[in-house]
Amino acid sequence: MDSNRITNSFSDIIIVGAGPAGATASMFLSASGIRHSLIDKAIFPRDKICGDALSGKVLPVLKKLNPDLIHELLTKNENCIGSKGIVFGAPNGNTLDVPFRAVNSVIDHDPGFVSKRIDFDYSLIQQLNPEYCKFLQGSEVCELDYSDNGVRIKVRHQDGKEEFSECKLLLGCDGAHSITNKLLGDEHKLNPKHYCGGIRAYYRNVKSMHPENYIELHFLKELLPGYFWIFPLPGGLANVGAGMLTASISSKKVNLKSAMLNAIQNNPSLKKRFEGAELVGKIDGWGLPLGSKKRKISASNMLLCGDAASMIDPFSGEGISNAMYCGMRAAEVAQKAIQGNNFKGDFLQQYDDLVYNRMWTELKLSHTLQKLCNYPSLFNFVVNKASRNETFRQTISCMFDDMDLRKKLRKPSFYFRLLFG
Template sequence: MQETDICIVGAGPGGATAALHLAQQGIPSLLIDKAVFPRDKICGDALSGKVVSELKRIHPELPERLSQQPVQLPSWGIHFISPAGHKLSVPFKYNYNSAHDTPSGYIAKRVDFDNFLIEEVKKRPEITLLEGMDISSYTRENGQIRLSDSSGSINISTKLLIAANGAHSSFSRHIAGIKQEPEHYCAGLRAYYKNVSGLDQDNFIELHFFKDFLPGYFWIFPLPDGYANVGVGMLSEAVSKRKINLKREMLRMIAEHPELKKRFANAELVGDIKGYGLPLGSKKRTISGDNYMLVGDAASLIDPFTGEGVSNAMISGRWAATQAAQCLVQSNFSADFIQAYDKAVYNRLWKELKLSRQMQRLLDYPWLFNQVANKAATNKALAETISCMFTDLDLRERLKQPSFYMKLLFN
């Protein structure tokens, strides 16, 4: 039996961030993952400005180290293509200069970004990293949580468990009671293509909202060496209700949609089309309890509109480390004491998640989406406002106000 004060299950961005922040305070932790790194993770591969900010919090030099990696591309914004075909281009920073400014975001395959963080983990003597160990059992024993694998060869007892093991975390489902709800869960597919034409020179990511695929969306994210991450996402509730085969629909759009057909004419699918689930942060949940905290996808913190999960995983990992340090100081691992973690995470993220839920519902009104995109294409002030909405939540709050749309429609 191995005993530890803090055990983190899952060494993706959320778990690695928690371990690194603990290490910064001189606090040891045991970090476990069922995979051996580098390993693939099905994702859109976009790293927002929030990811860059969280890297800085771990170490001020980390964003610069990432920018020097050949596995990434700097990204300067998002193209939203409305159901009517209007392109709404939203730079992450208005009036940016790609030749001189520091990028606000990046695009990198998760196999590379996650390994980038793991290399930082391996530099820290405070972190014991165990790879290739699949924890399958969690039991309570003498006021602690006991972890073991299916063979019984791994036995760990911990005062505090940080569960950061993803959307399909057995601990989240069976111990923490987090349920998979179709109205708060998104189904997605991801594929890698080479030689897709028409990619943006400043590596804007593309979100296409085709009329015959709503409320789903189709994305194209450029990657180094001529590759692109291509995929689709749709609420599980809609997939089930409409009996949609996502893979068939994705391939149909690539083959038949006039714009995509042209751009994919000489493109080559590299590898398989893979599916995954995204537990959305569109409702508040209890994400901690006696002796444990949930982090990232295990806590269902994915943005309902953009599908982004990496930054929210890192934010929750940072707050988990803060709470863990307090638990050790106070020798208190009770649910009541750890509830401060839930408050901290939702204090940081809930307003943003709630607004993204409102934006997600905009897809139920494609004519309104078309109007917003069409006006913004010809109105510089509106385009700048929408750009700022990605970093200014007070501005984004306007999306909830009917007066915002009334002005769009009649001005």
């Protein structure tokens, strides 16, 4: 360790939650030689209800930490499989295969991955560095409030004992049902127009999976704006689930579990694929706080990351990469705060700027796409046209990585050219 490194106390910075957001923040803090505590109520390996798909946006964060991690955690990990693209299923049952195509980068491995969260999150935990990270598992933060010196938390340990701790900076990485984001008042209160409900199941032996492990999003009419998914996993398993905007779940009185099982049993394009398939375990649900609304994600002595900061992509439902990006940026700002001994809200505001400067354009565009899903006939039309037109298919393929192309989807001229082009 070089002599300029900071010598701080483990309690100066406390991270609550050791999912992708918290584990990433911890790894970056350790890489900068900053001591901190990481607290999670679960004991790892632990499950997290999720589609388990890891987009290519996870890669730059891992690469920044250590390029070898991409191979260790993803390409050479038997619990993880590479995916080369997406199948879109339109409401009328037609499908469109769209390969992932990184526009500005050449890579020597698959562009996307799928790994059960029980495995992926544990592989992140195994990278924690005990020299800088004091990791407490099975300990729940059950109360928190501002104190004279920062934030005071009450932690309930596994054996029932309770303890108070104080920190100068708290990183709230405690997921969709966050307690830490309550310190920002009503800013992160559940808003059904910016929140999604999701359920997940594991099935064995689903037929006709894509030979190159494409993930599948089926935009069934009864689930719009939302979708039914089938994501391939190692060992003949598939992650199968459904998600829908909470406002629509209420207004259309949808029971997600029944809608999903109904699609599996009766949807003409899906039912044959599930004949003989076996449900492994039970069907579980969890919330998705969407990033379709800009919110404050810092305050004095406090930074929020990942789901606690409502950072899930409102179109794809993808939140792991955004959580890891937040964790990385939070560690950077935490380092500056420790160096300058400044934990005031106006100093920490730079974290909001860093995160939203990188993510807001994308989140806003995805919100527009989510709203377009309210028009099933438009969806059918785009998929029909694209399946017959190679150039258009390539345009959609690049759209996942190219923001300028995505912006085209918002313009009426795009549909005009599609119609008459």
